[in-house]
Amino acid sequence: MSVTDEAPAGHVGRVMRRKEDPRLITGRARYVDDIVLPGMLWASFVRSPEAHATIVSIDASAAVARDGVHAVFTGEDMSDLGGPLPMAWVPPGVEVNNPEHWPLARGTVKHVGDPVAVVVGEDRYVVQDAAEDVIVEYDPLPVVVDAEAAIAGPPFVHEQFGTNQVHQWSLAGGDVEAGFAEADVVVERRVVNHRIAGAPIECRGVLADYRAGSLTLWSATQVPHFVRLFMALLLGLGEDHVRVIAPEVGGGFGQKLQVYGEELFACWASRKLGRPVKWIETRSENMSVAHQGRDQISTVKMGAKRDGTITAFHVKILADFGAYNMILTPLIPSLGAFVMGGCYKIPNVQTDITGVFTNKCPTDAIRGAGRPEATQMIEVTLDQLAHELGMDPVEIRRRNFIPKEDFPAETATGVIYDSGDYHKTLDKLMEHVDVEAFRAEQAQLRSEGVYRGIGFCTWTEICGLAPSRITGPNGVGVQAGLWESAMIRVHNTGAVTVYTGTSPHGQGLETAMAQIVADKLGVDPSVVEIIHGDTSMGPEGRNTYGSRSLATGGEAVAKATDKIVDKVKAIVAAELEAAPDDIEVTGGKFAVRGSPDKGMALADVAGIAYVGAVPEGMEPGLEETTFYDPENFVFPFGAHACIVDVDAETGKVVVRRYVAVDDCGRAINPMLIEGQIHGGVVFGIGQALYERVHYDDQGQLITGTFVDYALPTAAELPNFETDRTETPSPVNSLGAKGVGEAGTIAASAAVTNAVIDALRPLGVDYINMPLTPMRVWAAIADPARPAASPEGGPRS
Amino acid sequence: MSSTVNVRLNVNGTEHELEVEPRLLLVHALRDELGLTGTHVGCDTSNCGACTVHLNGESVKSCTVLAVQADGAEVTTIEGLGTEDNLHPMQEAFWNNHGLQCGYCTPGMIMSATALLAENSDPTEDEVRHALEGNLCRCTGYHNIVKAVLDAAEKSKGVTA
Numbered sequence: 032m033s034v035t036d037e038a039p040a041g042h043v044g045r046v047m048r049r050k051e052d053p054r055l056i057t058g059r060a061r062y063v064d065d066i067v068l069p070g071m072l073w074a075s076f077v078r079s080p081e082a083h084a085t086i087v088s089i090d091a092s093a094a095v096a097r098d099g100v101h102a103v104f105t106g107e108d109m110s111d112l113g114g115p116l117p118m119a120w121v122p123p124g125v126e127v128n129n130p131e132h133w134p135l136a137r138g139t140v141k142h143v144g145d146p147v148a149v150v151v152g153e154d155r156y157v158v159q160d161a162a163e164d165v166i167v168e169y170d171p172l173p174v175v176v177d178a179e180a181a182i183a184g185p186p187f188v189h190e191q192f193g194t195n196q197v198h199q200w201s202l203a204g205g206d207v208e209a210g211f212a213e214a215d216v217v218v219e220r221r222v223v224n225h226r227i228a229g230a231p232i233e234c235r236g237v238l239a240d241y242r243a244g245s246l247t248l249w250s251a252t253q254v255p256h257f258v259r260l261f262m263a264l265l266l267g268l269g270e271d272h273v274r275v276i277a278p279e280v281g282g283g284f285g286q287k288l289q290v291y292g293e294e295l296f297a298c299w300a301s302r303k304l305g306r307p308v309k310w311i312e313t314r315s316e317n318m319s320v321a322h323q324g325r326d327q328i329s330t331v332k333m334g335a336k337r338d339g340t341i342t343a344f345h346v347k348i349l350a351d352f353g354a355y356n357m358i359l360t361p362l363i364p365s366l367g368a369f370v371m372g373g374c375y376k377i378p379n380v381q382t383d384i385t386g387v388f389t390n391k392c393p394t395d396a397i398r399g400a401g402r403p404e405a406t407q408m409i410e411v412t413l414d415q416l417a418h419e420l421g422m423d424p425v426e427i428r429r430r431n432f433i434p435k436e437d438f439p440a441e442t443a444t445g446v447i448y449d450s451g452d453y454h455k456t457l458d459k460l461m462e463h464v465d466v467e468a469f470r471a472e473q474a475q476l477r478s479e480g481v482y483r484g485i486g487f488c489t490w491t492e493i494c495g496l497a498p499s500r501i502t503g504p505n506g507v508g509v510q511a512g513l514w515e516s517a518m519i520r521v522h523n524t525g526a527v528t529v530y531t532g533t534s535p536h537g538q539g540l541e542t543a544m545a546q547i548v549a550d551k552l553g554v555d556p557s558v559v560e561i562i563h564g565d566t567s568m569g570p571e572g573r574n575t576y577g578s579r580s581l582a583t584g585g586e587a588v589a590k591a592t593d594k595i596v597d598k599v600k601a602i603v604a605a606e607l608e609a610a611p612d613d614i615e616v617t618g619g620k621f622a623v624r625g626s627p628d629k630g631m632a633l634a635d636v637a638g639i640a641y642v643g644a645v646p647e648g649m650e651p652g653l654e655e656t657t658f659y660d661p662e663n664f665v666f667p668f669g670a671h672a673c674i675v676d677v678d679a680e681t682g683k684v685v686v687r688r689y690v691a692v693d694d695c696g697r698a699i700n701p702m703l704i705e706g707q708i709h710g711g712v713v714f715g716i717g718q719a720l721y722e723r724v725h726y727d728d729q730g731q732l733i734t735g736t737f738v739d740y741a742l743p744t745a746a747e748l749p750n751f752e753t754d755r756t757e758t759p760s761p762v763n764s765l766g767a768k769g770v771g772e773a774g775t776i777a778a779s780a781a782v783t784n785a786v787i788d789a790l791r792p793l794g795v796d797y798i799n800m801p802l803t804p805m806r807v808w809a810a811i812a813d814p815a816r817p818a819a820s821p822e823g824g825p826r827s
Numbered sequence: 828m829s830s831t832v833n834v835r836l837n838v839n840g841t842e843h844e845l846e847v848e849p850r851l852l853l854v855h856a857l858r859d860e861l862g863l864t865g866t867h868v869g870c871d872t873s874n875c876g877a878c879t880v881h882l883n884g885e886s887v888k889s890c891t892v893l894a895v896q897a898d899g900a901e902v903t904t905i906e907g908l909g910t911e912d913n914l915h916p917m918q919e920a921f922w923n924n925h926g927l928q929c930g931y932c933t934p935g936m937i938m939s940a941t942a943l944l945a946e947n948s949d950p951t952e953d954e955v956r957h958a959l960e961g962n963l964c965r966c967t968g969y970h971n972i973v974k975a976v977l978d979a980a981e982k983s984k985g986v987t988a
Contacts, residue, residue, distance in 0.1 A: 048922055055930030056918040056937065058865015058905035065864035155855075156848070232869040232877055232965050233931040281867070281931025282965050314870040537929030537966050706925050709968035737874035737963065745956040745969040774968075 041550035043765075046702040049542045050556065060279040063236040063251045064311045071238070072101060074297060074310040075158035077148040077165045078320070079140035082176070082390040082730025083188070084169035086138060089148055094161040099153035101304060103165060106135040106147070109299060113265045117290050118356040122365075122508035127198040128388075130189040132355040134292030134299075139172070141188055141354035142390050143732050144319035146292065151300055151308060174390045174730045178328055178351040181389045188354055188388035197352055197386030198361050202368040204443030205379030207332075210343025214334025218415045223799040224404040224779075226326035226351070226724040227717070228734075229397045230742060233281020234312035235321055239297035245272045246302070250294050253283040254574040255534055257358070257511070259566045261290045262298050277564030280536035284714070285396035286321050287536070288576040290358055318735050323724050324397025326351040327364060327404050333412045339420055339427045343379040346371055346408055350386050353393035360393060361386045362509065366401030366493065372442050373409040374453045374491040374668055375431035380443045390730040396576060398714050399775040402492040407800075410488045410780035414787065415796060424784070425466065428489045429454065439663075439761070448491065448666045449768075452694070452758045457489055459754055460670040460692045469674070477792060482677040483687070484789025488781035491668035494769035495762070496577030498661045514660035515579070516570040517587035519548070519595055521653035523641045525634025527552065527559045529591075532572015533584035534564040538771060539703040540580050544588050546699055547765065551592045552599075552633050553616040570656055578667075578769025581699065586763040587659035594655035599636045605646040606631060606639070665760045665768035669693035671712075673781040677789045682808030684720055684786055690752040693773055697759045697766030704770050705753050711774020712751060717743045718775075719782035723801045834898045838863065839907025847894045853887075854878045856894035857904060865905035865934045869963070876962030879935035879942075880904050886942035888961070905934035908941065917941045917979045926975035928966035936962050940976045949980055 039045050054060045091103035115131040131137075136147045150161040173186035181188070181195040188195055211217055238249040246268060252258055255275040263270040280287065293310050301308045312321070330347045350364045368382035417427040432453040433440045440448045469485055476483050496502065499512035516532035529548055533540060540563070545556035552559075562568050575584075597611075603621040604611040613624050622630025636653070643651040674688040691708050698704055721741040725733040734740040759766030779800060786802050787795060794814035798806055831846045838861060845860050857863045857880070868890055869875035878889040881903040909915035917937050920926065927933040936959065943950060943958040950958065955976045956969070964972060 049925065051930070052922045052927060053911045053914075055927055055933055056905075056914070056921050057909060057911050058863070058934045059911070060930055061864070062867070062931065064868070065858075155859075156850070230965055231929070231931070232875055232963060233867070233929070234869070280929065281869075282929040284965065314872065314875075539928070702925050706928060706967060706971060709970040710928065710966045711968075713968035714965075736872045737870045738872045742963050742965065744961075744963065745959040745973060748956070748969055750952070750973070751968065751970050 042546040042556055043550050043699050045700065047542055047546060047556065047700055049539050050545055051539060051541050062233055062279045062281055063238055063249050066238055066249055066278065068238065068240055068307040071307040071309055072151050072153065072304065073155045073158045074300065074308055075150050075162040076146040077150070077162050077167065078316070079136070079143060079145040079147055081140055081169045081171055082143050082174045083172040084140050085172060086136060086140065086147055087168040087170050090166040091148060093164040094150055097157065097161045097164065099157040100150060100161045102151045104135065104149050104300065106133055106137040109133065109135055113267050116292055116295070117261050117358055118360065119358050119510045120362040120508055121504070121510055122200060125198055125200055127361055128192045128196065129356050134296045142392055143730060144316065144392060149296060151304065155311070176389055176391060176726050176728055176730050178349050178387050178389060182349060182385065182387045188390055195388045197356065197388060200365055200384045201382065202365070202444050203381040204445060207343040207345040207379045207381045210379030211334040213336070214342045215337040216416065216419050217332060217334040218412055218419060219330070219332045220412060220415065220797060222329045222331050222408045222411060224325045224327045224407055225800055226323050226394065227397060227722050228318060228323055228724050228740060229284040229286030229321065230740070231282030231284055231286060234314055234317040235287065235291065235293065236311040237294050237297045238307060238309040239301040240307040241298065241302040246298055247274045247276065248294065248298055249276045249278055251280050251287060252277050253280070253287040253534055253536060253576055255564050255566050256532065256572045256574050258290055258294055262295065265295055266298055266302070274567040277534050277536070283536050284398045285324060285400060285576060288396050289322055314737060315735050318740060319732050320392060322357050322393050322395040324394055324400070325404060326394050329408050331408045331412050333416055335416050335420065337420065339422050339430045341375055341377045341431050344372060344377050345381045348382065348384045350384060351389050351391070351394065352386050353389055353391040355393045357393045357395040360395045363394070363396055363401045364404070365507070367405030369446050369493045370402060370491060371405050373406065374433060374451065374489055376433045378443055391726055398711070399772045400577070402772065402776045403715065403779055406488065406490045406776050407780045407783065410490070411783055411797065414784045418796065424487050428487065429457065446493070447663060449663055449760050449762050450758050451491060451666065451668050452756065453489060453668060455756045456668060456692045456694050457670040459756055460672055460690060463690045463752055463754065464672045482679050482789040484675055484677065484785045484787065486673045486781045486784025486786070486788055487671070488777045488784065489670045490777045491666050492772065492776045493664045493666055494578035494772060495582030495661065495665035496579040497583045498663060511573070512660065513573055514658055515583040515587040516572050516656065516658050517584070517591040518569045518656040519588070519591040519654065521595060521633060521637045523637055525554065525558070525632065525637045527554065528562060529559060529588055530562045530569025531584050531588060532570060532574070533580040534575045535580055536575065538580060538707065539700065540584065543581060543699045543703060544585055547585055547589050548592050551596055551616065553619045553621065554633055578771040582665045582760065582763055582767050582769050583659065583661060585699065585767060586661065586765055587657050589764055590659050591655045591657040594657065595653060598653065599633065601649065602636050602639055602645055603631050661762050663762050665696065665762050667693065667695040667768040667770060667773050669773060669777055671777040671781040673785040675782065675785040675789060677786055677807060679793065679811055682804035682806070682811065684802055684807060686716060686749055686782065689749060691774060691777065692754045692756065693770065694756045694758050695770040695773060696768035697757055698755065699765065699767060704755065707770045708753050708774045709751050711772060712778040713743055713748060714775040715778025716748070716782055719779040719800050720802050832895055834894050836897055837901045839903060845894065849893065849895055851894045852890055853892040853894050853897050854889035857889060863904050863906050867931055867934060869931065874963065875932070876939060877932050877935040879938040879962065881938060881942060884945070886939050905937060908937065915941070916982055920975040920979035920982065924971050924975035924978055926967065926972045932962060932964045936964065936972055940979070943976065944980055944983065948983065952977060
């Protein structure tokens with residue numbers, strides 16, 4: 032990786048080993064299941080084996096009679112809640128059907144895994160045994176699994192609406208019909224972004240402890256601050272009496288961006304029973320009830336002139352939300368709509384979204400949340416357009432890029448991209464990939480019966496979720512401002528504690544934030560401690576999701592640190608009889624510009640601040656807080672290429688090479704960026720080739736464990752080649768953009784395009800994901816095979 | 828309640844005598860009885876490998892071994908490998924190569940990787956990838972994990988040479 036030959040002056044921009052790692056590599060980290068409290072009870076849920084049914088009766092007598100069982104609760108027992116589980120999106124002017132969703136089902140179950148009862152008892156084995164003794168009688172109701180059948184309904188998942196439609200939402204700019212009228216070629220296709228699981232290796236888990244009027248909840252969550260608010264509201268407690276702690280969290284991928292019924296139940300039960308209550312999710316539960324992602328069927332239409340200039344892009348998305356709206360469910364496809372033109376200058380763009388209920392696990396944000404789907408729609412369609420125009424796929428991309436001089440660039444739909452230089456990333460990709468040589472090799476191999484293909488994806492996305500002005504109640508309609516907070520405390524000794532309102536869970540923010548603070552304060556990152564994920568330490572925060580923690584949370588940390596710097600400079604100026612503006616950080620000291628020898632270390636200044644020997648009119652102490660609300664989102668971008676071999680006999684796809692050139696603005700720690708790209712790309716490869724949450728036509732989950740759900744392993748994957756360009760964001764002082772979802776947003780399209788490129792000589796021009804051997808083989812066998820079943824033929 | 832049996836385990840060099848239900852999984856004996864919470868559970872089906880420990884020097888998934896089956900055995904967990912002040916070379920390699928993100932799969936990965944090197948001190952990249960097939964990671968894409976294992980192998984070569 033080589034971005035700049037200049038070594039950075041400070042810690043920012045440098046590779047630094049993570050501060051997080053010593054506890055993690057030695058087994059000393061503390062995840063929620065590692066926490067044990069005196070008197071702690073365990074919970075185990077009794078879950079519906081039916082996809083849709085009326086609950087006729089629940090007989091818990093045998094379970095209650097077991098030794099060690101304290102109680103069995105059902106939905107009726109929890110009638111004292113302040114309300115159902117939250118859905119926090121209220122789009123202005125749009126009607127959203129939103130059924131009540133309770134922690135334990137009331138009267139009916141709507142998908143396999145819906146909880147109907149819960150056993151609380153002495154240990155994890157006892158409650159699981161007892162849960163099996165709870166006898167529930169169900170009266171099955173008609174089931175609807177396929178989104179297209181559901182929108183045509185009945186049967187209805189929620190009878191009271193008389194429809195399975197959740198909502199309709201559109202975002203349009205220009206006039207797509209006029210754009211298609213101008214086009215010489217129009218490509219239409221059906222693009223399925225199938226349902227996948229978040230599948231963090233740590234499942235969900237909670238431990239609730241209510242005592243003396245106060246509640247503490249440890250939860251494997253990405254969003255402790257949201258969870259606190261809703262625990263307080265739904266349990267009728269003041270927020271001041273609720274503390275939510277996200278301890279070490281073993282991955283989230285969006286699945287832990289949620290306020291879950293199990294969290295609420297544990298808190299409620301701890302208050303009811305006067306004992307701490309723990310619930311640790313099994314993998315089988317995680318696969319059936321933790322929210323899933325994607326599941327969109329789209330009809331896409333792209334028009335272009337003969338020279339490749341795109342004139343219009345129109346997308347109609349049918350989004351399968353499963354049985355309930357979770358906290359942001361109906362918003363997710365809209366996140367894709369905001370970047371539906373991708374990195375291209377398209378004058379006419381329209382996205383029409385219809386949400387639909389089915390008898391399946393609810394969907395919500397999973398890594399990328401709406402943008403991987405959008406990228407797939409854009410990039411596979413663009414490749415087909417290039418093919419039909421007889422153009423090179425790289426050339427058609429270049430021809431349509433938003434030019435560098437347009438930035439900040441307003442898209443057809445009014446979204447303002449902050450910065451970009453798309454040719455630069457693509458140029459850099461071309462330095463790594465010799466396309467001409469590849470084509471020669473490809474032709475040679477084809478003559479030998481080997482099908483090798485190359486796929487490209489050039490992309491941008493919208494992240495750094497904020498600003499409140501756009502995302503909030505008066506904008507898109509999320510019922511929360513999406514700013515971020517930071518509090519920074521310099522201690523007497525000069526050690527520094529930073530409290531961030533974000534809640535990282537693997538991203539390495541403890542390291543990146545420490546690098547930012549260290550440079551500003553002239554200290555080593557090792558003396559900067561980052562505290563996160565505890566609502567009782569530091570100010571109210573807005574948590575971690577949407578690739579926001581650096582661009583929004585990191586900038587909040589930078590701004591709070593700047594306030595400290597201002598105060599330190601004032602103290603140093605008084606001590607050294609200089610003007611504050613003449614003080615600078617140099618060689619680990621605050622010194623008068625030009626006289627570095629006479630400087631003061633942060634520890635000396637902190638000493639003065641805490642003994643109160645500060646200049647007249649200044650408060651003692653050295654602590655500052657910031658609430659930062661940016662002006663805009665940030666828009667990372669990149670150019671990826673994937674090379675695959677397809678075995679035409681078996682349909683098996685092997686990824687031979689994957690090259691990712693990304694631009695996430697100014698790098699704070701390049702090592703962390705690479706790591707995020709690797710993991711993100713594999714998330715996308717998993718979707719493209721292996722993973723799929725699959726239900727049968729009765730709503731039974733087929734992929735309920737890691738035996739059936741194919742997470743990629745080390746054995747299927749190549750090493751990755753990564754590189755970067757740096758186009759700073761003008762939105763924040765760091766110049767940083769997000770990178771957590773970037774790889775995922777790009778990869779599924781790059782892989783799909785590579786497979787199609789390999790198979791074009793066999794007449795295959797599209798296969799929907801996942802590109803399993805069966806689907807690929809079937810497409811080769813009969814390229815014209817139409818979409819067959821809801822399960823999906825190769826072209827579904 | 829079920830009857831219990833006595834089990835002797837030598838864990839990380841310390842002898843323990845436990846009275847357990849015959850069905851108690853080794854991973855739960857380690858975590859819940861002995862408080863060694865570095866060994867994690869990530870699935871119900873022996874796929875994820877987060878619970879990997881060494882049993883008499885061989886790597887096993889401790890969710891797939893009953894505590895009674897380990898009676899009389901020597902068990903090494905991540906806590907027995909090295910400490911923050913005295914890291915095992917494999918732990919150091921994972922740190923140096925950014926071989927972890929959320930850290931949940933990491934103890935199992937490290938235990939599998941050390942077992943691999945005990946059998947094959949100079950593995951190829953392909954051998955490393957296949958040896959780690961039974962350990963799932965959702966964060967890293969495996970690239971840096973493989974790099975870390977190869978780095979640890981390379982460094983230990985230097986030590987023994």
